[in-house]
Amino acid sequence: MATVVRTSRPVVSHRARPGAARGGRRRRFSGLLMAAPALLLFGLFGLVPLVGVLVLSLARWDGLGSVGWAGLANWTGVLGDGATWQALWLTLKVMVVSWLVQTPLALATGVFQAPRGRLRALFAVLWFLPLLLSAVAIGLTWQALLDPSFGIGATPGLHWLAQPLLGSPDLALYTVIFVIAWQFTPFHALLYQAGIRQIPVSLHEAAAIDGAGPVTRFLRITLPQLKYTFVTSSTLMLVGSLTYFDLIFVLSGGTGGPGTATRVLPLAMYITGFQAHDMGRASAIATLLVVFGLALSLLTTRLSGFTRMDSQQEGL
Amino acid sequence: MWALNDQTILKESVDAYNKDHPDQKITLRMFANDDYKQKLRVAFGANQAPDLFFNWGGGALDDYVKAGKVKAVTDAQVDLLRFTPSVLKSATFDGETYGVPANGLAPVVLYYNKKVLKDAGVEPPKTYAGLLAAVKKLKGDGVIPISLAANSKWPTLMYLEYLLDRVGGSDVFDRIAGGDPSGWKDPAVTGAATRLQELAGAGAFGDNASSVNYDQGASTALLYTGKAGMELMGTWEYANLVKAAPDFAKKNLGYVAFPSLSGGKGDPKDIVGNPSNFLSLNAASKNKSAALTYLKDYVMNGDQVDAYLAAGSVPPVNGLDSKLAAVKSDDKSWLAFVYKLVQDSPNFQLSWDQALPSDQADPLLTNVDKSFLRQIKPEEFGANMYKAAQ
Amino acid sequence: MSTATAPRRTLTAVTTLRRTVTGGATFVWTALVVVPVYWLVVTSLRGSTDFTTASPLAPPAHPTLDNYRTVLDGGFTTYLLNSVVVTAAAVAITVVVALMAAFSIVRHTNRWSRLTFRLYLLGLAIPLQAVIIPVYLLIIRMHMYDSLLAIVLPSAAFALPVTVMILVSFLRDVPRSLFEAMVVDGAGDWRMLFSLAAPLARPALMTVAVYDGLQVWNGFLFPLILTQSGDKAVLPLALTLFRGQFGIDVPATMAAVVLSTLPMLVVFVLARRQLVAGLTAGFSK
Numbered sequence: 001m002a003t004v005v006r007t008s009r010p011v012v013s014h015r016a017r018p019g020a021a022r023g024g025r026r027r028r029f030s031g032l033l034m035a036a037p038a039l040l041l042f043g044l045f046g047l048v049p050l051v052g053v054l055v056l057s058l059a060r061w062d063g064l065g066s067v068g069w070a071g072l073a074n075w076t077g078v079l080g081d082g083a084t085w086q087a088l089w090l091t092l093k094v095m096v097v098s099w100l101v102q103t104p105l106a107l108a109t110g111v112f113q114a115p116r117g118r119l120r121a122l123f124a125v126l127w128f129l130p131l132l133l134s135a136v137a138i139g140l141t142w143q144a145l146l147d148p149s150f151g152i153g154a155t156p157g158l159h160w161l162a163q164p165l166l167g168s169p170d171l172a173l174y175t176v177i178f179v180i181a182w183q184f185t186p187f188h189a190l191l192y193q194a195g196i197r198q199i200p201v202s203l204h205e206a207a208a209i210d211g212a213g214p215v216t217r218f219l220r221i222t223l224p225q226l227k228y229t230f231v232t233s234s235t236l237m238l239v240g241s242l243t244y245f246d247l248i249f250v251l252s253g254g255t256g257g258p259g260t261a262t263r264v265l266p267l268a269m270y271i272t273g274f275q276a277h278d279m280g281r282a283s284a285i286a287t288l289l290v291v292f293g294l295a296l297s298l299l300t301t302r303l304s305g306f307t308r309m310d311s312q313q314e315g316l
Numbered sequence: 317m318w319a320l321n322d323q324t325i326l327k328e329s330v331d332a333y334n335k336d337h338p339d340q341k342i343t344l345r346m347f348a349n350d351d352y353k354q355k356l357r358v359a360f361g362a363n364q365a366p367d368l369f370f371n372w373g374g375g376a377l378d379d380y381v382k383a384g385k386v387k388a389v390t391d392a393q394v395d396l397l398r399f400t401p402s403v404l405k406s407a408t409f410d411g412e413t414y415g416v417p418a419n420g421l422a423p424v425v426l427y428y429n430k431k432v433l434k435d436a437g438v439e440p441p442k443t444y445a446g447l448l449a450a451v452k453k454l455k456g457d458g459v460i461p462i463s464l465a466a467n468s469k470w471p472t473l474m475y476l477e478y479l480l481d482r483v484g485g486s487d488v489f490d491r492i493a494g495g496d497p498s499g500w501k502d503p504a505v506t507g508a509a510t511r512l513q514e515l516a517g518a519g520a521f522g523d524n525a526s527s528v529n530y531d532q533g534a535s536t537a538l539l540y541t542g543k544a545g546m547e548l549m550g551t552w553e554y555a556n557l558v559k560a561a562p563d564f565a566k567k568n569l570g571y572v573a574f575p576s577l578s579g580g581k582g583d584p585k586d587i588v589g590n591p592s593n594f595l596s597l598n599a600a601s602k603n604k605s606a607a608l609t610y611l612k613d614y615v616m617n618g619d620q621v622d623a624y625l626a627a628g629s630v631p632p633v634n635g636l637d638s639k640l641a642a643v644k645s646d647d648k649s650w651l652a653f654v655y656k657l658v659q660d661s662p663n664f665q666l667s668w669d670q671a672l673p674s675d676q677a678d679p680l681l682t683n684v685d686k687s688f689l690r691q692i693k694p695e696e697f698g699a700n701m702y703k704a705a706q
Numbered sequence: 707m708s709t710a711t712a713p714r715r716t717l718t719a720v721t722t723l724r725r726t727v728t729g730g731a732t733f734v735w736t737a738l739v740v741v742p743v744y745w746l747v748v749t750s751l752r753g754s755t756d757f758t759t760a761s762p763l764a765p766p767a768h769p770t771l772d773n774y775r776t777v778l779d780g781g782f783t784t785y786l787l788n789s790v791v792v793t794a795a796a797v798a799i800t801v802v803v804a805l806m807a808a809f810s811i812v813r814h815t816n817r818w819s820r821l822t823f824r825l826y827l828l829g830l831a832i833p834l835q836a837v838i839i840p841v842y843l844l845i846i847r848m849h850m851y852d853s854l855l856a857i858v859l860p861s862a863a864f865a866l867p868v869t870v871m872i873l874v875s876f877l878r879d880v881p882r883s884l885f886e887a888m889v890v891d892g893a894g895d896w897r898m899l900f901s902l903a904a905p906l907a908r909p910a911l912m913t914v915a916v917y918d919g920l921q922v923w924n925g926f927l928f929p930l931i932l933t934q935s936g937d938k939a940v941l942p943l944a945l946t947l948f949r950g951q952f953g954i955d956v957p958a959t960m961a962a963v964v965l966s967t968l969p970m971l972v973v974f975v976l977a978r979r980q981l982v983a984g985l986t987a988g989f990s991k
Contacts (some may be wrong), residue, residue, distance in 0.1 A: 030895040031814040035822055038807035038866055041799070045841055045863035046829050051838030062675075063361045064383045109735060112728070113904040126736055129743050131985065132970040134924035137963045140949060141746050142808055144956050147534050148524035149543060152745065167467055167526025169689055182738070190986050209901050214724070240831040246926040250946065253467060258526050259686040266835035273839055274354055274931065276675040289836040296832030347935060349946075355934045358842075362851040364934075531949060532956055537758050560754065 003229050053290065056283035063277045074284040084285065085262060087268040090173065091292070095241040095262055097177050098184075102237060103230075105185045110192025111222070124193075131186050139250025142179045166251060169261040174253055174260050180244055188233045195229030196222060235300045242266065242293055317595075318345050318359075318611055319370040320352055325623045326370075328416060329614045340606045342368075353674070360385050367601040368610070372670035373406030373415060373594050375493070380675055381409050381598075386648040388412035389606070394611045397680040398657070403591040403632040406666045415594030415635045417613045420629030421658050422549065423589040424474050424667075426575070427553060428546040431570040432459055437544065440570055444482070444511070444577045451520040454545045460522035462515075463544035465530035469681040470669055472688045474548055475515070477668055479508035482577035486663040488519070493671045497705035500698045504581070509687050509694035516688055524687060528642060539566040548574070549588050551654055552648075554628050566646055573657060588665040594631040616697055672705075679704035738965060746912040750774070752962040757957050772960035777948065784937055785944035789923060789969075792857050794938055796922045797915050800869050805911065807866075808873035809899050814884065823874065832943030836861075838931055845932050856932040857940065861925055865918040872917075876910040877903060909983075914983020923970070941966045 060070040076086050113124040130138065145151045146165045153162025165175040199222060207217050245266040248256065256263025256271065263271070266289060273282030319326055345366070347355060353376065359365040360380065371377050388516040390413075391397055399417050407415035411658065428440050433450070441447040447612055451558045454461040465471045480488060484504025491499035515521070522544070533566045536553060538544035540561035545551070558565040576584030578696045595615060596641045597607055607635075614620070616633055624631040625639060628647040640652055658664065669677045680701065745762060751769040752760065760767060807826075810818045841860050850856040880903070888898050904911070929943040939947060948962040974981055 028814070034806035034810040034895065034899070035819070038803045038870065039822060039825075041803060041859070041863045042829060042866045045860045046832060046866070047825070049837035049840035050832060051843065052843065053837050056839060056843075062383075062384065063357055064379070089844075093571075108731065111733065115719055123732065123736060127739050128974070128982075129739055132974055133963070134926070134942045134945075134952070135968050136924075136926050136945045137966055140945055140959060141742060142962065143529065144532060144749070145742055145745055146527065147529070147532060148527050149534055150758055150762070151540055152741075152762055158763075162524065164524045164527035167524060167528070169526075169691060182742070186739075187985060194986055213720075213738070215720075230785060236906045239831065243835065245835050246924075246942070248927070249926075253529055253531070255469060255681070257467065257469065257682070257685055259689055259691050260682055266833065269835060270838075271678055274358070276678045277357060278675055279839055286836040286839060289833055293831045293833045293836065294828075305815070314772075347936075358931070359852075359934055362846045364852060532959075541758050 007285065019219045030178065038220055050290065053283050053286045056280060057287050059280045059283070061279040063274075063279055069281050074280040077272075077281055078284040078288070083258065083260060083263075083268065084288070087263050088292075089263045089287070090261075091242070091265045093173065094177060094180070094244065095238055097174075098180050098241055099234060099237050102176060102185050102188055104183065106188030106233065107192050107226075109189040110196060110219070113189060113193045114196035127186050127189065128187075130183050133183075135246035136181050136250050138179065139226075139247050142182075143253075146175065167258050169258050171256055172252070172261045176244075176248055179251065180241075180247060183247065184237070188237065191229055191233045191236075192226065195226045199225045213310065231303075236312070238300060239293070239297055242289065242296070245270070265292070317342050317368040317370075318347065318356065318366040320593075322349055323370070323419070325620060325627060326436070328623065329617075329620050330505060330610075332619070333614045337606070337609075340603065342606070342610060344585040357674070363600065365598050365600070366531075367598050367603050367607050368595050369598065369700060370418065371415065371594050371596055372590055372666070373592075373667045374671040375673045376670055376677075377407060377594070377596060378409050381414050385600045386414045387601070388414050389416060389597060389608070393608050394615075398616065398633050400591075400632045402658075402661075402664045405664075406591050407594045407596070415596035417592035417632040418595040418613050418615055419590075419593035419604060419632075420627075421592060421632050421654060422550045422552060422626050422655055423654065423664065424548060424550050425571050425573060425654075425657070425660075426476070426546055426548050427539060427557070428570045428572070429542055429564075429568045432457075432542050432545045433570070438545070440572045441575050442572070444575045447520075447575045448515070448694065450520060450545070451515065455519050459542070460525075460538060460544040461520045461525050461546065463528070463535045463538035463547040464521040464525040465535035465553050465687065466521065466525040466688055467528050468530040468563065469685045470667070471530055471535065471549065472512075472667060473681065473684045474550075474588065475512050475663060476508050476687075478548075478574045479511050479577075480504055481586045481588060481663075481665060482574075482580040482582040482584070483507040483511070485581040485583070486665060489665060489668065489671075492705070493668075497702050500702040500705060501677055505678070505698035505701075506695045509697040513690055513694055514685060515566055516690065518634050536560060540569075554650060558628060571650070571653060583662050584664065585661050586663045587661045588667060590667055590670065591664050601640075622678045629659070676701075714932050730779070734797045746960050747964060749957050750964045752957045754955055754957060759792075773955075773958040774965065775808045776955075777962045777965055778959045780948060780962075781936065782944070782962070785939050785941050785966075786969070788854060788938060789940040791917050792854050792861070793922045795858045796861040796865065797919045799858070800865040800918050801915050803862070803912055804866055804869040804873055804914070805904060805907065806899065808870050808877055809895075811870070811874050811902050812877040812880075813895065813898070823870075826867040826870045830863075830871065834864050835927060838927060841928075842931050851932065852938055854933075854938060857922075860928050860932070861922045865921060869918060872914050873907060873910055876907055880906055912980060913984045917979055920984065 033067060047289070056067075057074055058072070060068040060073075098142075109127060113120055113127070133141070143166065148162040148164060152158055153160075164170050164171065203221050203225070204217055207221055212220065243266070244264070248262055248264060248267055252267075254263050256267040265285065269282050269285040269289060272285060273279050317330065325654045330342050330344045352370075356365070356369055356371075360383075365385070377386065389396070394416050396413055396416075399515050400421075403412060405422070407413055426440075432454070433440065434452045436459070438450045438453050439446070440443055443449045451461040484502055484507065488502045488504050528538070533556075535547060535549075536556050537560070538545075540557055555566075557569060573584075573587070591595065595611060596606065597611070601607060616631055621631045621633060621639065625643055626645065628650055630636070630651055636655055640648075640655055643651060658662075665671075669680055672680060683692065683697050683700045683704075686692045687694065692700065722781055742762070748763070748766060749757065750768045750773055751771070753768060753770050753772070756766055756768065807822070811823050845851050845856045845860070850859070884902060885898060888902060893901075924942060925940075926942045929940045933939065933943070936947065945959075945966055950961050
């Protein structure tokens with residue numbers, strides 16, 4: 001329709017020529033073709049499972065036999081179970097405390113790394129080390145390192161570390177959060193480092209001429225200029241905290257223990273699904289996780305404009 | 317065929333079979349303990365399960381039987397009569413046998429470090445009261461009285477299994493395993509949980525047991541390095557100790573049956589643990605006859621029985637007295653101890669996490685752990701399990 | 707005169723204090739980071755008796771490479787190869803497919819492209835743990851269970867959202883006039899993609915490749931659930947296998963950890979700049 005109307009009008013641009021109209025249709029087709037593989041892949045393994053998890057949450061399946069209908073039984077079971085709410089609470093706690101721990105650490109190390117210099121570069125290299133290890137490697141190392149009998153606590157002078165850091169229900173979660181911080185702080189430090197290096201030197205020079213000391217300059221110039229880095233880093237920390245599964249899995253020997261002290265939502269889902277073989281109930285927990293993730297990203301998007309489609313210059 | 321790691325003797329029998337049958341070889345794949353059960357479940361779910369699979373019998377095997385995934389074996393096929401009857405019980409459901417014992421007898425016994433106990437002036441405990449007294453003395457001596465890998469949860473369960481048997485006799489758990497959850501409400505369950513907490517409260521396991529992971533070998537190491545006095549563990553620990561600390565195993569390793577409890581209903585000769593592991597046949601197997609040949613002629617044949625004895629493990633077959641008498645290695649007294657323990661026991665209870673259906677294993681271990689950590693009251697343990705078994 | 711020196715003295719005092727605090731904090735943080743890594747390496751060089759008796763941080767009395775031999779004999783090369791294959795395949799698929807999608811989104815600003823863009827946005831918020839059960843079911847139904855492809859495809863799919871986002875934001879900044887000039891020349895979409903967008907986006911492609919590569923390389927959940935056999939295990943999963951296998955032998959497990967980290971160390975030494983850029987890909991523009 002549109003092309004017909006256009007061709008009947010006086011030609012004003014090359015777009016409206018009949019030949020180009022055919023090209024336009026071909027272009028639309030090629031555009032679709034280009035988008036198709038990604039959509040197919042993502043649709044199959046991302047979107048279909050997203051619907052699938054909701055459907056399975058209404059089903060009964062023990063992983064062995066056939067899939068049957070369960071109605072809302074899984075949901076009443078999951079929502080009526082104190083363990084679910086505890087897992088949700090632990091997930092929130094890990095998220096918030098991790099953010100509180102990592103942000104100042106990352107900012108401080110980022111600020112230290114940012115200026116160029118041989119010594120600072122050396123420290124930057126050392127601090128980078130945790131990023132080379134996978135979560136599983138980190139989990140295994142720390143588990144052995146924190147063993148009260150043969151780990152670090154056996155070192156003369158460090159016997160105060162010979163405590164059930166991963167075994168006491170009161171300490172385990174904080175130990176896990178510490179190890180998470182050990183793993184991820186270097187990454188966020190890199191973000192802050194990059195953010196700081198982008199602050200125009202002229203700003204600092206001007207302030208210095210005005211007589212501002214380093215502390216004042218840090219508070220008045222560096223911090224405000226890091227606003228977007230702060231938002232990015234915080235978003236990644238909060239959303240990323242839903243995926244600390246690997247590390248907690250290894251650190252707690254796959255049980256989320258001691259007791260259920262480190263059984264966060266993803267771990268509760270895994271144990272219900274793949275150890276107790278109740279896939280339906282596990283899917284209900286997984287749906288909670290999806291809702292949690294979506295709500296979180298919606299919230300951070302609102303607060304930060306992180307995912308704005310237009311100008312990406314400042315944020316992303 | 318699938319099995320667990322470190323099953324060297326099993327591997328040798330597969331090699332022997334493959335040598336005799338070059339045209340139809342068995343491929344053996346070995347797994348770590350923690351992941352094995354989950355992998356197996358997934359493989360059956362995906363119809364990619366092995367022809368023969370290693371298992372513990374009990375409720376977990378029954379799950380597969382009920383789902384029609386396992387083929388029963390008969391005496392004519394695999395010569396069942398040669399095995400210890402109390403062991404076969406773990407793989408028998410509705411009168412049919414669904415597996416062949418494929419490992420040494422694995423009752424749980426109390427190991428101790430002779431030197432540590434002697435230094436503290438403690439005799440190996442024969443009664444529960446004696447155990448408590450020993451704990452007190454060892455603690456006063458500055459060592460961990462009993463090494464326990466509570467971080468792995470299942471070692472803690474062994475205490476509850478023994479304590480329940482000693483307090484209430486074997487009937488209580490038989491009822492539970494038979495599908496009657498009200499067994500969890502038996503006062504003996506609370507009695508057992510109370511005594512576990514009593515031991516923990518007395519400092520029997522030191523301050524750090526909850527951080528000790530069995531897979532890292534720390535609980536074993538505590539015993540042979542003399543940092544702990546005793547350890548309650550399955551018979552496989554003997555081989556671990558011999559391998560990790562041969563000198564210790566020769567000179568300072570002692571072992572006794574779990575202490576008796578005065579006033580308890582249970583027979584002090586009752587034992588718990590894993591009667592044996594089993595090899596079971598996948599119902600969908602395309603190589604049934606080859607698998608049966610292997611089970612009949614290569615599992616627990618004369619060579620394998622000798623190999624188990626040589627490795628310090630007692631195979632689950634009848635009439636071993638003469639063979640045991642002929643053993644000349646350092647393991648002789650150990651082998652005789654285990655054989656007698658099993659032969660004399662009126663009841664050999666399969667460990668609960670294996671005996672119960674798999675959906676109850678996690679609540680069981682979690683509640684055992686919470687009970688040990690004294691996060692729940694003794695009476696809550698039975699109540700929680702009753703709820704989980706509904 | 708005296709009024710001039712007083713503030714200067716307080717200033718130096720403040721500076722000294724600041725330097726002390728900075729120095730102390732730097733020391734503590736460095737110790738926290740380095741000591742575990744040092745312990746890891748030292749422990750991997752110990753014999754098992756040395757491990758239970760020696761002071762954990764002391765250098766090993768009789769350093770031995772036996773643990774490394776144990777690990778290498780335990781099939782390490784298979785696991786390494788699997789990891790390399792899986793990572794390379796997943797990254798290649800993701801980057802190619804995402805570049806086409808990003809180009810299509812940037813060049814065709816209509817309702818559909820906005821919708822697909824929002825789909826990927828949504829994808830950013832889906833924790834992959836949450837959909838593992840349906841993915842597992844899907845992989846079984848597609849008869850891909852226990853194959854390397856079973857790790858590659860879902861890993862590639864879950865790397866797509868962030869990759870598309872980064873590439874879109876990069877291509878958006880390419881001056882429109884460059885594309886328009888090619889349109890005038892009569893170039894179609896495909897030619898524009900290959901001869902303009904792809905070369906221009908090379909730095910961005912590098913960074914997303916490194917970023918996606920790291921995610922897949924370290925990925926644990928997909929291999930854990932979607933494969934079972936030892937000969938299909940990738941490194942992170944193999945580490946847990948080693949742990950079960952060596953059990954009692956902590957030094958051997960630590961040797962496996964060190965070996966599994968070596969490839970990353972090599973990348974770090976050879977291409978630190980690209981690695982850092984890839985790590986923070988698109989997040990710190």
